[in-house]
Amino acid sequence: MDSGNLAWLMTATALVLLMTPGVAFFYGGLVKAKSVVSMMMMSFGALGLTAVLWVLYGSSMSAVDSTWAFAGNPFADFGLATTIAEGDETGEVLIGSAFGATFAIITVALISGAIADRAKFGAWMIFAGIWATLVYFPVAAWVWGGGWIEELGTIMFGEDSVSVIDYAGGTVVHINAGAAALALAIVLGKRVGFQKGIQKPHNVPLVLLGAALLWFGWFGFNGGAVFEPLGDAGNLPQGLIVINTMVTPAAAVLGWIFVEKIKDGKPTAVGAATGAVSGLVAITPACADLDPVWAIVLGLVVGAVCALAIELKWKLGYDDSLDVVGVHLVGGIIGALWLGFFARDTGLIFTGSLEQLIVQFIAVVAALVYAFVVALIIGLAIEKTIGFRVKNEDEIAGVDVSVHGEEGYALTGDDR
Template sequence: MEATESVSWGITATALVLLMTPGVAFFYGGMVRVKSVISMMMMSFGAIGLIAVLWMLYGYSMSTVGDPAQFAGDPFADFALAGAASSTHANTALLTVAYGATFAIITVALISGAIADRARFGPWLVFVGVFGTLGYFPIAAWVWGGGWITHLGTTLFGKDSGIAVIDYAGGTAVHINAGAAALALALVLGKRIGFRKGIQRPHNVPLTLLGAALLWFGWFGFNVGAQWTTPGMGQAGLITINTLGASAAGILGWILVETIRDGKATSVGAVSGLVAGLVAITPACADLAPGWGLLLGGLAGVACAASVELKYRLGLDDSLDVVGLHLVGGLLGTVYLGFFATGHGLFTGGDGRQLVVQVLASGGVLVYAFAVAWITGTVIEKTIGFRVTQQAEVAGVDRFVHGEQGYALAD
């Protein structure tokens, strides 16, 4: 592929991934109460605004390290991208920054679904800034920027082992990260008033389906996007077919569970299965044969559908199933590679060492992200207060927090 064509695809992929966060806003917005839809969607748009600015100021600098022992890069190494903008390769350097920003944005935005209907917007933005700085930026450096996860295979098994953690597009850095943080915040903010199974139904199912469609569309930029940096885009076809196949199989897996359990397949279940398949294939899209990709998607649909039921038994009010979709799906996709990664998996020509590094990387990100989110959320709740008042929660968050209504049906 010629350089101009590569840059064109890079710009397109960046736009596709950015579109995913408004997709999350629609996906989440349709599933909350009619009196909370503005609040829910604003949490995603607020994350776009703040994380994009922080990434440009210092987040990108933090996402690259020169030594695996470093926690994160120097935030002042290229503050506000002064160096990147004046370099001889500014065109591609700045496009790389922009593409990376979209991943940072959606990772933090995903967390908001766990605290729907009960969070204040100002404290949420404080959380976004702190978690982006201490959570996502360092983890991105660990996974993709030369950090300890990048070098875990050689650290454990030697430079000639050929073993490295596989996470092509964000099973650890995005989904396990967001899912673990969502679990922590759900615990910090506690249950909604009257929490029980069936506490609320989605107020606008078509809005949720629209959000899922935007996510599905954008996910091809998410998974295939980084191929713009690869001569000839050599794996674009494999990544594309795996992304399509796993998401389709995820739909079937989820609605199968629903049909067996409830006797009915739902539209919200179908798009939840779609997302489950997409989450699981994200780390694995470039390293699975298509048949194994289909199996992974189907397993993700089944596993995530089963896991979301556990929150009622455990008393965990993860409002929109961020833990069940992103933590479970991310763990499944990342660990699955230890068994079925082409040439490296335990059952596909490799040995148990790939499984070891996949599990260690997943566990390390999970524990760290949970700890950062729990500490940050607790400090915010104990100081300025994270949760809305009981009055606001009952009456509706939109009017109390934003002074707006999602639907003005009459004067």
């Protein structure tokens, strides 16, 4: 890999790493003022723990030698010692591993939004480490590391057939995180006083700042795997990736606020920010495989559908505090299945074949079920042993002081 490619990969790594603080700001603005530290610490805790686990053994687990292997050998390159010993003169392998780590980090961090205001930090950290090990690292191997999902088209339809498309992580990142978020919301139960309008975001500008950082970083998230940004535009998808990463969330903003206006009478800034995130989620697997017109339609659809999907928690009774399920799980599913219809060259409308849709559907269901079941088991085990949820009185008072011994703001009186 030449110096230009390495420079871009390093830049993309930094962009994606910035997205986790972006998640912290986005989630932090959505909770009440007395829980903002706790909320943001779950993202930073995920960053610290997942990065270390990735370097120790996650990178090794995320690639397999055989199609049906569960995961790679965690000791094959423990601590990246083998890579160092064999020599990585250009730094390509180590920088690539760092890039992979940033995806693992943000996937874990995304889950935390479902349990805002009521989770113990220590229990969250235990869950994050076990879930990353048992779910994220293996699923990354299945989809990107030579595993059965990556080879699903060949397995089902033979050589030279379609492959599952998950360019930057609709399945690995968003469906994975959304399914786990649903499981934890069930395990921890409802917040005290759970009802529609239970609380309003305490800091709307913080939400918009977080969304802006996410959108900015997403160009590295989607574009980082293209190692030749200055290459032949006819052979490389970087131009398509960039334009789709810009236009799909833009269209999703419009779709979301349109539904808000019809449903609630007013378009909101939080709705616009969340709509942008839903569009980013949906375009993640599809950024390199959709014509821009279909990317715009995808944005309009996912913005509108996710704006409606976040209402499901009130009807079904699960308390997904910050709508991880309604945005990341639903948006990830829409983006992954959209490819079955509209993927360039392989989608149903271009070929008349259902093959792309079939493999996309199987990948979605497999990741969703596996991530949900394992997260449910881990969450229940933690809840039944050390406890996952804080006491009700701490939840009502705000978890920042009881869990971390600090406050996000120097507020006085009742203005809290």
